[in-house]
Amino acid sequence: MxxxxxxxxxxxxxxxxxxxxxxxxxxxxxxxRRDPLSGLPTRAVFEHRAARALARGPHAVLLLDLDGFKQLNDTFGHAAGDEAIRTVAARLGDALSDRRGGVAARLGGDEFAAVVPLPDAAVLPWLLGGLHGEVTAPFAYRGMTLAVGASIGACVTAELPAPSLPLALRRADEAMYAAKRAGGGWRIAGGPAPTCTTTAGRRTGRPGTHTPHRREAA
The missing domain is CATH 1.20.5 (Single alpha-helices involved in coiled-coils or other helix-helix interfaces)
Structure with a gap:
């Protein structure tokens, strides 16, 4: 015993x-599985969850890129830029919190992505307008009030020939850059297929992409 x-x-x-x-x-x-700065899922986790979500029904795929982020970094320092990333990530999460099944991620730098259930495409402009207002609202940093702009592109998966995440991201990317060229705001992809080529799933010519014969400037 x-x-x-x-x-x-x-x-x-x-x-x-x-x-x-x-x-x-x-x-x-x-x-x-989490980006250490924003706390959002990493790109790999996002792609896995987003692909599964798209197979379950209509969604909106969003790409969000901050405007004026480099200027904010150069003027107030990288710590201020980090605070901007954390603030935008938190507001993006809050904006999607009431949409069950939605997933957001930081893709890198000042670029974010999200997939949102969209049973009724008519509500998408309202959703994008609200989201843009949320992420561009001023935030406090060391006694100062700072702000960044944002350009958002969206693709409605119900309008695609198949629920393809790479294609939806490509369309959203085109719409996002159309918004950026117009000075910011949001834009929904539509009309014919994008005419720009892609490199590694991103629009050729964007910073960070390159072809075997040409390297883009960072």
């Missing part, structure tokens, strides 16, 4: 150690 008690007493710390190890491992895995 004493041997059994001794064995159990020795096993308790070992079991506790394994439990704690499992908790730490789960926390590390969860952290790896």
């Amino acid at each position: 004493n041997d059994v008690v001794t064995a159990l007493a020795a096993a308790v710390p070992l079991a506790s150690g394994w439990v704690w190890h499992g908790v730490v491992l789960r926390r590390r895995l969860a952290a790896a």
Whole structure:
């Protein structure tokens, strides 16, 4: 009997150690799925969740790029830019919180993406207008009031020949750059297929893309 008690007493710390190890491992895995600055899912997680969401029904695929972000960084420092990213991420999450099944992510730099359930396409302009107003509202930083602009492009998946995330992102990318060329705001993709070519799923000519014969300036 004493041997059994001794064995159990020795096993308790070992079991506790394994439990704690499992908790730490789960926390590390969860952290790896999140962008450390914004707290939003990473690109890989977003693409996985978004592709599954699109297979379940009509959605809007959104791309959001901040306007004036470099100027804010240059003027007030990178810490201010980081605060802008955190603020926009939080507001993007809040704006989608009441839309069950929506998912947002930071793709990198000052670019964000989201997939939102859209059973009625008529509400999309209202959604985009509200979202644009949310993310461009001023925010407080070290006693100052700062703000950034935003250009948002959207694609309605019900208008695509198939629920393809790469194609939806491409259309949203084109719409977003149309909004940016017009000075910001939002734009919904429509009409004929985009005429611009793509490199690695992004519009050729965007910073960070290149072809085998030409490298784009960063």
